[in-house]
Amino acid sequence: MGSNDILSDQQISDYLEDLPHWREIPGGIAAVFQTKTAASAIELFSDIAGAAEMDNHHPDVDWRYNRVFVTTTSHDAGGRVTTRDIALARRISEQARALGATSRPGLIRTVEIGIDTADRQQVAAQWAAGLGYKQQEDGSLADPNHRLPAIWFQKTEDPNPNRLHLDVWVPFSESQPVLEALGSESTELDSQYAPSFTVATDRQGNRFCICTEQDR
Structure with missing residues (x-):
């Protein structure tokens, strides 16, 4: 598949089986990561920004104390989930694991x-x-x-x-x-x-x- 192919609901579901931190939401995919300290959360925020710049694909990120809320969608594809979102989500999850962050999917709303x-x-x-x-x-x-x-x-x-x-x-x-x-x-x-x-x-x-x- 190309780097900006729009994914069907079934394809999104299949990809997310390998991305346990992430869940489908309307028009995107989302995750919540919790770190041990606010400083670690800021570090994760910075790492996400770096990955976004590298991929030229920028998610919505909200920092709240020791939690980082992340949503990614492809606005240039009409607000749909594409393979670029999956690639970015995978990179973000790797960075979260490296920092010892835990996933909090129950906070996704x-x-x-x-x-x-x-x-x-x-x-x-x-x-x-x-x-x-x-x-x-x-x-x-x-x-x-x-x-x-x-x-x-x-x-x-x-x-x-x-x-x-x-x-x-x-x-x-x-x-x-x-x-x-x-x-x-x-x-x-x-x-x-x-x-x-x-x-x-x-x-x-x-x-x-x-x-x-x-x-x-």
Whole structure:
């Protein structure tokens, strides 16, 4: 395969079998590494930056004390996962192991905001202007700086009274503890679409979905 070939979901899954630190998220792959000290986390951050420059392929990296959150996608391929992402992920994992960092896949989360509407065009421009977002080919809105949650519009002629909901993306392999924790809080769970997504409703009627990459 070429260095920038777009991968199918099955190909991503096959590659990730050899990359145990990484999980698929919407439009990318992600990992979380924990080091013994903040200084080691900064060193890992620096190593990732060096690898990114060498590959001319730059992931999103977030340093939080002794944890480093990494997401990589190919923006020049329409925000899809390519073989370049796999190569970079492998290099980053090697650097993390060299520093003695541990993998924390249970911390991987991606949040999107869903808005019920019968007419997306009537409201999309206001949201884009207010947040400084850009409209995507599929009609969703995205932060051009890749920091804030994406917004997508769920077309419905009969919007739910709670028109906004969060889609919380969790790797399928890490989703069961999340659902069990919600169940222990007496949260109402609608699992008819699981494992693709499970609709959770809190005690005050607010909805959010626990989404995974399975059955997409």
